[in-house]
Every structure is written in C-alpha cells, then in structure tokens.
Amino acid sequence: MTGIASVEQTTDNRTLLLQGAENETAPPPPLLPKKPSxxxxxxxxxxxxxxxxxxxxxxxxxxxxxxxxxxxxxxxxxxxxxxxxxxxxxxxxxxxxxxxxxxxxxxxxxxxxxxxxxxxxxxxxxxxxxxxxxxxxxxxxxxxxxxxxxxxxxxxxxxxxxxxxxxxxxxxxxxxxxxxxxxxxxxxxxxxxxxxxxxxxxxxxxxFVCTEKQCREQVHEVEDSHTLDTLTRSVGKNFDYEIDIVKYSHLPNQKWHVDVSGGEMAEATPEMIATFVNDLNWMSIECANANAKECTA
Known part of the structure; x- marks a missing residue:
C-alpha cells in the first residue's frame, strides 16, 4: 500500500512520512544557485x-x-x-x-x-x-x-x-x-x-563634482587641489608671478594655504618688490580668513 493522502515533514531529520506506507527517507529538493547581483x-x-x-x-x-x-x-x-x-x-x-x-x-x-x-x-x-x-x-x-x-x-x-x-x-x-x-x-x-x-x-x-563650499571650481580631476583664489601679475619684462590659495582635495582635514609660482623674477625694482609683497600679504590675509571661516562654521 503506497497511498499519499497526506504528507508531513519533521523538523529534526527532514524525512517525509507517507501515511499507509513504511517510513521512507527522501532527500530535500536541490537548492537552485543564487544568481549574483x-x-x-x-x-x-x-x-x-x-x-x-x-x-x-x-x-x-x-x-x-x-x-x-x-x-x-x-x-x-x-x-x-x-x-x-x-x-x-x-x-x-x-x-x-x-x-x-x-x-x-x-x-x-x-x-x-x-x-x-x-x-x-x-x-x-x-x-x-x-x-x-x-x-x-x-x-x-x-x-x-x-x-x-x-x-x-x-x-x-x-x-x-x-x-x-x-x-x-x-x-x-x-x-x-x-x-x-x-x-x-x-x-x-x-x-x-x-x-x-x-x-x-x-x-x-x-x-568628480566638488563639494567644498569655498572652492571656485565645480568639477575637479581626482587629486586636483581646491582653489579659493588666484592672482596673476606681470610687473616688468622679467618679473611675473602667480599666487594661489589652495587646499588639497585628496587628503582629509586640510587647511587653505598659499602657493607662489613665477616665470621669471629677475631685475626687479623696489617698486616691483613692493607690489609683489603687497599682493602676497593680501592673499595671505584672504587665506587666513578662509581658514577662520571654516573653524567657526
């Protein structure tokens, strides 16, 4: 007699008990492999x-x-x-x-x-x-x-x-x-x-899209610095320079700092030096204000 009027599944050994038949053990159905996401x-x-x-x-x-x-x-x-x-x-x-x-x-x-x-x-x-x-x-x-x-x-x-x-x-x-x-x-x-x-x-x-509030650039290349301001000046035939207020974008907890670069800085008159020093002083004040603004934010 092999009738299958009801099926019960035990919780201990997962054997299938068929009413009216000898106890028979059946393997669980195979599990389908989970598709990768x-x-x-x-x-x-x-x-x-x-x-x-x-x-x-x-x-x-x-x-x-x-x-x-x-x-x-x-x-x-x-x-x-x-x-x-x-x-x-x-x-x-x-x-x-x-x-x-x-x-x-x-x-x-x-x-x-x-x-x-x-x-x-x-x-x-x-x-x-x-x-x-x-x-x-x-x-x-x-x-x-x-x-x-x-x-x-x-x-x-x-x-x-x-x-x-x-x-x-x-x-x-x-x-x-x-x-x-x-x-x-x-x-x-x-x-x-x-x-x-x-x-x-x-x-x-x-x-990447820049999220630094004081940076003037909307988009950066990876590891490019944030830029707050740039001043470029040529005050003589052999005297030109660029002053940047920047902050590293790829390192945490950075502060604004001043970078100075120049093509030629030779044969400067006292007036040229005074202009350069004044520009450097002005940019250093702007840099300090930017860092102070972030400390109080």
Whole structure:
C-alpha cells in the first residue's frame, strides 16, 4: 500500500512520512544557485579584466548585447516614445546664453558603456537638463560616478551646441513630473562614441563634482587641489608671478594655504618688490580668513 493522502515533514531529520506506507527517507529538493547581483557581476568582470581598461572599473555598467532600443539623430521620438523638441521653442537665444551651468553628482543612474544594433560602442556618463534650481533657470549636468575628463569635454561641447542656436533636428524631450514646469527639458542624445571597453586602455583622468563650499571650481580631476583664489601679475619684462590659495582635495582635514609660482623674477625694482609683497600679504590675509571661516562654521 503506497497511498499519499497526506504528507508531513519533521523538523529534526527532514524525512517525509507517507501515511499507509513504511517510513521512507527522501532527500530535500536541490537548492537552485543564487544568481549574483549586478554589483557582484561588475566586480567579477573587473577582477578578470585587463588592467587600465574601462571593464576593470567595477563602477561601470557594460552591456555587451546590441541595444535595440536606441534612436539616432533625425528621429522624431525618444526611445520611450516621447516627442523630441527644441528648447529654443521655449527660450530665446539670449535666455539660453545667460543660463548658468551647474554640475551635480547624479543621485541615480550609473555610467554605462553599451553597443547599438550595428555593434558600435557608446558611453553615457551623465545627463543634461534645463530646469529651475533654487528659483533660477539653469543648465544642469548630472555626472555619474566614474566620469572622466573626456566626458566633461563632451558635456561642455553639447552645451555649446545648444547655445549656438536651433539645431536641424530636435534632440530634447520635455520633462513631465511634479517638480518640473512646462519649460523643463532633458537632452536625449547623451551618449558619445566610444571604444571596446575590454581591449582599449584609458588614461583619461577621472573627475568628480566638488563639494567644498569655498572652492571656485565645480568639477575637479581626482587629486586636483581646491582653489579659493588666484592672482596673476606681470610687473616688468622679467618679473611675473602667480599666487594661489589652495587646499588639497585628496587628503582629509586640510587647511587653505598659499602657493607662489613665477616665470621669471629677475631685475626687479623696489617698486616691483613692493607690489609683489603687497599682493602676497593680501592673499595671505584672504587665506587666513578662509581658514577662520571654516573653524567657526
């Protein structure tokens, strides 16, 4: 008799007891292997990649299979079906020219290297939008972690193209969201042509959005110093110098300090020396004030 009207599972030895049959022991069902997360896959790829290639950077997402959801210049709609428009329909050339450019660290998204249906490689390192920020209309660039100096140059050139006037083909979409008004736009074509990320090494310097409140730069190359102020002067044929107030960005708990460099500093008259000393004194006072401001913050 081998009826199986009910099944009970004990908690001690996980044997299956079948009613109306002898006690039989059955092995538990095999456990399916847990799929690695996207982060684990990126780390594994980076570990096995050629050192110095983008594939060796675990921050970067790489899609090997050709994308079927991309569009090219001249399209009428974005990959998501939104109509492509031109911000010049909403702003004058003067308004766009006067918009400040603001760089921010992207709060979502990841640097992505991918291929189109033809097999060509592309790189997406951030987003560009026209939006209100603290009550002011700005051109905002949100950089992904791992962006480099070439990405920065590409974004700057995209902004220059926007400021040159209306393009032959629209490249933007209007953003529809609770936080956006009717004059909020996002650039659709934010990917630049790239190389095979597995075989081509890159020596481009990585960049990051600066969070130092007193630094005049919005974006730095990694290990570049913060800069508060710079004074450059030439007071004679053979006497010129530059005075910088800087702070190391790659070391913790740093204070502002003064750096002095010069081309030639020869054949100086007393008046030249007095000008140099006055400039140095002025910059040293500004440096001391910057450090005092941080101590009281």
């Amino acid at each position: 996207a982060k684990q896959r990126r780390k594994a790829r980076a570990k096995n990649a050629i050192k110095g290639t983008p594939a060796a950077d675990p921050r970067i997402k790489i899609t090997d299979s050709p994308s079927l959801g991309c569009v090219y210049l001249g399209a009428e709609k974005s990959p998501h079906g939104a109509e492509l428009v031109d911000p010049h329909d909403a702003f004058s050339d003067e308004e766009i020219e006067g918009m400040p450019v603001v760089y921010v660290a992207a709060t979502y998204g990841r640097l992505h290297i991918w291929r189109d249906r033809k097999g060509s490689w592309f790189r997406t390192a951030g987003r560009i939008s026209i939006r209100l920020r603290d009550g002011e209309r700005v051109i905002q660039v949100a950089l992904f972690d791992g962006a480099d100096e070439h990405d920065l140059l590409w974004f700057n050139s995209a902004i220059e193209l926007l400021r040159r006037g209306r393009r032959k083909n629209p490249e933007w979409v209007r953003i529809a969201s609770d936080w956006a008004d009717e004059r909020t736009f996002a650039l659709v074509f934010t990917s630049r042509s790239y190389v095979d990320p597995y075989t081509t090494k890159s020596d481009a310097a990585k960049v």
